Amino acid sequence: xxxxxxxxxxxxxxxxxxxxxxxxxxxxxxxxxxxxxxxxxxxxxxxxxxxxxxxxxxxxxxxxxxxxxxxxxxxxxxxxxxxxxxxxxxxxxxxxxxxxxxxxxxxxxxxxxxxxxxxxxxxxxxxxxxxxxxxxxxxxxxxxxxxxxxxxxxxxxxxxxxxxxxxxxxxxxxxxxxxxxxxxxxxxxxxxxxxxxxxxxxxxxxxxxxxxxxxxxxxxxxxxxxxxxxxxxxxxx
Numbered sequence: 001x002x003x004x005x006x007x008x009x010x011x012x013x014x015x016x017x018x019x020x021x022x023x024x025x026x027x028x029x030x031x032x033x034x035x036x037x038x039x040x041x042x043x044x045x046x047x048x049x050x051x052x053x054x055x056x057x058x059x060x061x062x063x064x065x066x067x068x069x070x071x072x073x074x075x076x077x078x079x080x081x082x083x084x085x086x087x088x089x090x091x092x093x094x095x096x097x098x099x100x101x102x103x104x105x106x107x108x109x110x111x112x113x114x115x116x117x118x119x120x121x122x123x124x125x126x127x128x129x130x131x132x133x134x135x136x137x138x139x140x141x142x143x144x145x146x147x148x149x150x151x152x153x154x155x156x157x158x159x160x161x162x163x164x165x166x167x168x169x170x171x172x173x174x175x176x177x178x179x180x181x182x183x184x185x186x187x188x189x190x191x192x193x194x195x196x197x198x199x200x201x202x203x204x205x206x207x208x209x210x211x212x213x214x215x216x217x218x219x220x221x222x223x224x225x226x227x228x229x230x231x232x233x234x235x236x237x
Contacts, residue, residue, distance in 0.1 A: 034067035034074075047071040050234075051093045055215075061087040064218075068092075075228035078221040082119075084144070089125070090227070091215025094234040097129065099208050100194050104237040110139060110214060111185040113228040119143025119219040120227070126190065128207035134174045135197065137162070137190070140182035145219055147176035154180065157196055158189035166203070175203065 036045050036052070043054035043066060050071025056064050060083050068074035076090040096106065112122050124137040136147065139160075149167020155177075156162075162177035175197055190212070197203050212234050216227040 034069050037065060037067035039063070039065040049094060050232075051095075053091050053093065053215075054088075055090055056088040058085050058087040060085060062221075063224075064088055064090065066090045072232045073230065075226060076216060076218075077224060077226055078216075078218050079224040080218055080221045082220045082222040085219065087218050087220070089213075089215050089217045091125065091213040092229065092232055093211050093213040096209045096212055096236050098236065099206050100191075100198055101206050103191055103194075103209070105189075106191040106194070106209070106212070106234075106236045107187060107189050108212065108214065108232070108234045109185075109187040110232050111230040112140075113226075113230060114140065114142070114184065114216070115221070115225040115227070116142065118221040118225050119145050120221065121145050121217045122227075123215070123217055124188065124190070125211070125213040125215070125217075126194075126209065127211045127213075128204075129210035130207075131210075132172050133204050133207060134172050135193070136174065136176040137188060137193070138176065138178045139186065139188070140179065140184060142182075143219065145217070147178055148174050149176065155196065158191075158193045159187060173203070 038054050040054060041056045045052050047068055048071045052066060052068045052074055054064060054066040060081060062080040064076060064078040066076045071092050074092055078088060080087040114122055121138045121141040126135040147165040148169060149165040152164040152166050154161060154163050161180045163180060165176040167174045214232050
């Protein structure tokens with residue numbers, strides 16, 4: 001079962017420095033033509049309203065490089081050992097900074113190309129501005145990975161059917177929605193999910209939604225695997 005710690009944007013403050021391998025060449029053709037790339041542990045940049053993070057935060061990590069043609073077309077090459085525990089979450093983030101009740105809509109479309117081996121999930125990671133609550137939406141998963149907490153049953157929301165897990169990692173509450181069938185592309189209506197957590201379940205109040213991140217939570221990718229976001233859009237009103 002995957003563990004959770006405080007927000008992906010604050011991992012640098014909490015995780016010890018990792019002894020990463022030597023910088024390596026990016027493996028795929030899109031990476032070679034990218035406008036930005038980084039093999040640094042906390043490498044990041046901002047492109048057309050999104051912030052890209054390499055974000056190697058877990059212990060026992062190997063090498064990883066991230067590349068981007070834009071904030072919505074990017075990918076990562078990762079070579080993490082076949083051991084347990086999350087090693088990284090390369091991601092693209094858009095900041096919302098609106099309360100749940102003030103949002104008229106919040107949605108995202110994704111299209112990814114992911115490996116058939118390794119252990120990882122492709123997921124949204126959504127945070128309130130105080131980092132009290134983490135809402136994860138897993139759209140696909142491969143290998144020995146699982147969410148924190150206990151199952152709350154299935155629910156159909158935002159255009160998908162999910163198995164919901166509720167947990168607490170000691171720093172914040174975590175609500176994980178695991179899509180019941182893997183998907184490499186689609187659209188998620190995020191606002192109905194937030195309203196369900198707030199209004200139907202009463203698990204949180206009228207929080208201000210800060211970060212909407214999308215990326216790959218990687219546990220193992222031994223030998224080097226490519227993770228590619230062909231297209232990502234996050235929109236709100």
